[in-house]
Amino acid sequence: MLRYLERSLPRLVLAPTAIAMFVCMYGFIAWTAGLSLTKSRMLPQWEFVGFDQYARLFANPRWHVALDNLLIFIALFIGISLVLGLLLAIFLDRKVRAEGTLRTIYLYPMAISFVVTGTAWKWILNPGLGIEKLVRDMGFSNFEFRWLVEQDMAIYTIVIAAVWQSSGFVMAMFLAGLRGVDESLIKAAQLDGASVIQTYWHVILPIMKPVFFGAVVILSHIAIKSFDLVQALTGGGPGYSSDLPANFMYTFAFSRAQMGLGAASAMVMLAGVLAILVPYLYSELRTKKV
Amino acid sequence: MTQSKQLMGRAFIYSLLLGFAIIYLAPLYVMLVTSFKDIEEIRTGNILALPNTLNFSAWSKAWSTACTGGDCHGLAPYFWNSIRIVVPSLVISTLIGALNGYVLAQWQFKGSNFLFGALLLGCFIPFQVILLPMAKLLAWVGLANTVPGLVSVHVIYGVAFTTLFFRNYYVAIPNELVRAARLDGAGFFAIFWHVFLPMSTPIFVVTVIWQFTQIWNDFLFGVVYSGPGTQPITVALNNLVNTSVGGKQYNVDMAAAIIAALPTLVVYLLAGKYFVRGLTAGAVKG
Numbered sequence: 384m385l386r387y388l389e390r391s392l393p394r395l396v397l398a399p400t401a402i403a404m405f406v407c408m409y410g411f412i413a414w415t416a417g418l419s420l421t422k423s424r425m426l427p428q429w430e431f432v433g434f435d436q437y438a439r440l441f442a443n444p445r446w447h448v449a450l451d452n453l454l455i456f457i458a459l460f461i462g463i464s465l466v467l468g469l470l471l472a473i474f475l476d477r478k479v480r481a482e483g484t485l486r487t488i489y490l491y492p493m494a495i496s497f498v499v500t501g502t503a504w505k506w507i508l509n510p511g512l513g514i515e516k517l518v519r520d521m522g523f524s525n526f527e528f529r530w531l532v533e534q535d536m537a538i539y540t541i542v543i544a545a546v547w548q549s550s551g552f553v554m555a556m557f558l559a560g561l562r563g564v565d566e567s568l569i570k571a572a573q574l575d576g577a578s579v580i581q582t583y584w585h586v587i588l589p590i591m592k593p594v595f596f597g598a599v600v601i602l603s604h605i606a607i608k609s610f611d612l613v614q615a616l617t618g619g620g621p622g623y624s625s626d627l628p629a630n631f632m633y634t635f636a637f638s639r640a641q642m643g644l645g646a647a648s649a650m651v652m653l654a655g656v657l658a659i660l661v662p663y664l665y666s667e668l669r670t671k672k673v
Numbered sequence: 674m675t676q677s678k679q680l681m682g683r684a685f686i687y688s689l690l691l692g693f694a695i696i697y698l699a700p701l702y703v704m705l706v707t708s709f710k711d712i713e714e715i716r717t718g719n720i721l722a723l724p725n726t727l728n729f730s731a732w733s734k735a736w737s738t739a740c741t742g743g744d745c746h747g748l749a750p751y752f753w754n755s756i757r758i759v760v761p762s763l764v765i766s767t768l769i770g771a772l773n774g775y776v777l778a779q780w781q782f783k784g785s786n787f788l789f790g791a792l793l794l795g796c797f798i799p800f801q802v803i804l805l806p807m808a809k810l811l812a813w814v815g816l817a818n819t820v821p822g823l824v825s826v827h828v829i830y831g832v833a834f835t836t837l838f839f840r841n842y843y844v845a846i847p848n849e850l851v852r853a854a855r856l857d858g859a860g861f862f863a864i865f866w867h868v869f870l871p872m873s874t875p876i877f878v879v880t881v882i883w884q885f886t887q888i889w890n891d892f893l894f895g896v897v898y899s900g901p902g903t904q905p906i907t908v909a910l911n912n913l914v915n916t917s918v919g920g921k922q923y924n925v926d927m928a929a930a931i932i933a934a935l936p937t938l939v940v941y942l943l944a945g946k947y948f949v950r951g952l953t954a955g956a957v958k959g
Contacts, residue, residue, distance in 0.1 A: 389860060393776040397776050400836065401788055404788075414806040467693075474689060479687065491697070494938055495934045495938065498892050498907040498933070512923070555949050610892070615911050628801075632801045633804075649805075650802065653798060653802045656799050
């Protein structure tokens with residue numbers, strides 16, 4: 384009996400996590416999937432209506448605004464973060480003095496919550512008292528910078544704040560990657576007469592491909608889940624012009640008592656994440672086996 | 674010629690790096706100087722101007738009398754709420770993660786790799802997809818709007834990450850160690866306690882820092898699963914900023930934001946090396 388217990392110990396230790404995982408992750412996903420097929424509003428109601436909620440979702444202009452914003456946000460946030468992170472990493476890797484201090488400075492925003500980031504940038508971008516006033520005080524009295532309260536521009540303020548927060552992280556990833564590049568490859572390229580820029584472009588960057596992929600996956604994951612930043616910086620406004628899908632989901636599921644619709648939007652978000660993640664994990668696992 | 678060219682190159686690199694350092698530091702600087710100004714100074718000066726005097730009144734207001742939605746006790750009660758939420762979540766999820774990682778790396782059984790894969794995928798799901806059923810479950814077991822409820826949520830969804838950290842750390846340790854210890858008659862827990870724990874300090878530090886920043890900075894779970902008396906500091910900060918009783922008080926907002934950011938910033942400055950390791954381990958390894 385005791386021997387049997389001893390042998391099952393590893394399983395017993397893992398059991399609570401396994402149960403919690405299957406109930407609270409996969410079970411809950413199934414629950415949300417089921418809910419998205421019902422007409423639930425205030426309370427769950429298990430009366431199935433097929434894909435009606437999805438039809439309602441995609442007929443909702445607010446959802447389209449959120450999706451368009453997500454595309455803008457993902458493209459700019461990831462693009463700028465990658466370029467900036469790579470640039471900083473390459474320059475930091477050129478044997479500069481005070482590298483540790485500079486690294487600490489580029490990375491510290493990552494330790495701060497998105498709510499704090501949003502609060503800080505809300506003040507910096509304040510129309511009237513923020514950057515606008517600063518530039519006007521410098522003598523450009525007609526300068527205007529009020530993206531925070533402009534419907535078409537509010538989403539870009541979220542890009543700015545998010546890049547400030549996350550680009551240091553991309554820098555850290557690239558720097559770790561650069562440090563792993565074999566010195567002899569660089570020497571060989573330089574012996575062949577390649578300039579520094581050519582060496583980076585043709586030799587080093589291709590080696591860093593996995594880091595690029597990793598960074599893109601993580602950044603898009605951050606982007607799809609972004610909720611706190613929008614909530615703190617623009618509150619989704621003006622109107623709902625800077626909503627992201629996560630904010631749409633929260634608003635409809637919790638403030639507007641539209642559970643079925645909220646569940647449907649959450650399922651679309653999950654599908655989006657899986658569409659990015661599955662090919663990535665698949666290629667990761669495949670390269671590891673080879 | 675080449676020497677001056679090289680010198681120019683160095684100057685370019687340094688000015689670019691320094692320029693960006695200034696840009697990255699600017700928001701923190703703006704927050705700090707704003708928090709020491711009074712409203713009059715804020716209206717007349719600009720965001721970069723230094724304060725005339727070191728005025729701490731915005732800080733004491735943010736801490737103890739500012740209004741966060743309905744009540745006006747400042748951030749202090751919510752700061753303690755966050756501590757009451759973070760400490761147990763952190764301890765429990767790290768310990769469970771250590772044991773899980775130990776099993777998954779050293780005591781593999783049929784199906785353990787499948788469990789690990791399923792858990793790994795769980796690190797990536799957008800939490801929106803579990804928000805509604807979790808709210809139902811918490812209400813059902815009577816933990817809605819309570820600190821233990823929030824702790825449970827953080828533990829359940831944090832364990833995927835802590836397990837991943839420990840599993841990846843322990844998987845590098847040769848299994849011969851476990852086999853030799855078993856021949857000596859040591860059991861499952863004895864081996865964990867005497868062999869694995871003593872060499873686990875770095876991964877404990879990485880995991881604790883990761884969980885601390887994640888849970889302290891959490892807003893989504895906080896806003897969905899907390900009640901009026903149990904809100905964490907991030908939620909309170911957001912309420913404070915959006916409450917405008919008697920005009921906007923940007924100095925109080927900034928002091929409050931710094932207070933909310935301070936614990937994780939201090940941890941980052943003290944243990945930045947481990948913080949970076951956690952980020953990259955949590956992000957790229959698998």
